Structure formats: C-alpha cells, structure tokens
Amino acid sequence: MTLSALPCPNRLIRLILAGRTRVRSLRLGMRATLRGARPDDLRRRLDDARSGRVVALSHCLLNENVRHLGGATRPGALDELVDAVQGASVGICQLPCPEQQAWGGVLKRRVLRAYGSDRQGLGRVRRLLTPLFLAYTRWRYRQLAHRVAAELADDRGSGHRVVGIVGVDGSPSCGVQRSLDIDRAVGALASCDPVATDAAAFNERIVLGSFVRGQGLFISALSHQLRRRRLPVPLCAHDLAGELGGQRGVDAALQRALVR
Numbered sequence: 001m002t003l004s005a006l007p008c009p010n011r012l013i014r015l016i017l018a019g020r021t022r023v024r025s026l027r028l029g030m031r032a033t034l035r036g037a038r039p040d041d042l043r044r045r046l047d048d049a050r051s052g053r054v055v056a057l058s059h060c061l062l063n064e065n066v067r068h069l070g071g072a073t074r075p076g077a078l079d080e081l082v083d084a085v086q087g088a089s090v091g092i093c094q095l096p097c098p099e100q101q102a103w104g105g106v107l108k109r110r111v112l113r114a115y116g117s118d119r120q121g122l123g124r125v126r127r128l129l130t131p132l133f134l135a136y137t138r139w140r141y142r143q144l145a146h147r148v149a150a151e152l153a154d155d156r157g158s159g160h161r162v163v164g165i166v167g168v169d170g171s172p173s174c175g176v177q178r179s180l181d182i183d184r185a186v187g188a189l190a191s192c193d194p195v196a197t198d199a200a201a202f203n204e205r206i207v208l209g210s211f212v213r214g215q216g217l218f219i220s221a222l223s224h225q226l227r228r229r230r231l232p233v234p235l236c237a238h239d240l241a242g243e244l245g246g247q248r249g250v251d252a253a254l255q256r257a258l259v260r
Contacts (some may be wrong), residue, residue, distance in 0.1 A: 070199035170240035
C-alpha cells in the first residue's frame, strides 16, 4: 500500500470518533434493554397464579419414611398439615432431613450401630465416641443450615414471603421448643434389648423419655444463619409427642401465620 492510499489524519480521526460514538450507542442501547428486563417489570408483565407466599416444612412432615424406626404414624405425609397449607394458598418448601444427611441416610445407620451396644460390652467405647459424634453432627448441621438460609433468602429476594418454618418438637435436630437429649437417648438406645423392644416401648422410653426444653441442633444452627442474614421468619412446631399419642391437628401458631 502506498502512502497516498492511506486516509488523511483528519479523516482517520473522524473514523475513530465515529466508531467510538457507535460503540457508545450500542452500550446505551444494551443498558436500556437490560433495564427493561428487570425482574420487577417482568413479574408484572408475566403475572400468574403464584401466591408469593411459602412455608418451609421439616422433611418428615411430608415424608414420614425418613423418621426413626418406630416413629412413623402415617404412610407418607401429614394430610391435615398439607391440607391446611394448600387451603391457605401457600407454597411448600420441604427442608432437607438433617439426620438423613449426617447420620447415614434414611435409616440413620450410624445410630443403628448403638442399638444394644452396652449389652455387648461396648459401653465405654460408646461413651468415648458420643462427643465426637455430636461435634460431627453440629459441623454438618452448620453447613446444611447455611445452604437452607441461602435458599430462604433467595425466596425473599425474589419477592416471596416466607410465612414460617415448621419444625418438629421432640426431634433432636428439628425441635423448636422441645428437643431430645441426644446423650441420654443414645445411652437408653445402647442399653435396650433389640429383640424385645417394640415401637411403642421404644418411643416411650427412648424418645419421650429423653425430651428436654430448647431447640434442636439443626433449628438452632438455622436460626443463627437467619439472624446473620437479617431474615426474620416465624418458627412453628409440630408436636411429635401428640402425634405418637394419636393426636391430629395443626399448630395454632402455624394457622395464624398461614392467614396473615
């Protein structure tokens, strides 16, 4: 290419400035397009039947197949609870089962090993391992609570209202006002006779006999995560003792939360 074929400096400057103006126009156009596609705008344009209200239910309230052996009173979900939530036009968020996650799956196989262990002369080993088991449980529950709190925060950030979290009073993990003394329960579990124990005797001695006041380990960890995120969510409780005794019903605090 000869020097005469090159654009003159003035023309070169005009081409550069024109290119910059075009790029700037494209950027402004993209910004305008993005502003037009904001979630709030899209939500108004694509309005549908969702209520924008959700409740988080403990896993076993929708699937009793994950309960401790002998603790399921229904083939599946608590129908009266599901009916109350659906009747209030509230969506359901099923919380993960923390014990399933930390204690060895649906059957909690790590806990099953303790059945009758004291009768086999393993009491000293069991007492040494229980503090380590509890430390591991708290660590896993903190991780799980962090994930659940993030999901609930996402619901709120999406414009939904989390009307409540429903735990299970009497659960060592999901208790709200009453929990289970794990050390006492494991001790009773270890001393029982696996051959002679039936579901009724197991629940009476090991579950109901180990109730204590206070939150379960997972609900406590979740409450901490919600406070860190400044996400106030009412805590309600399903009564495990009442369910095991044959009662049916929905917690009064949950009923109030559903209609707000």
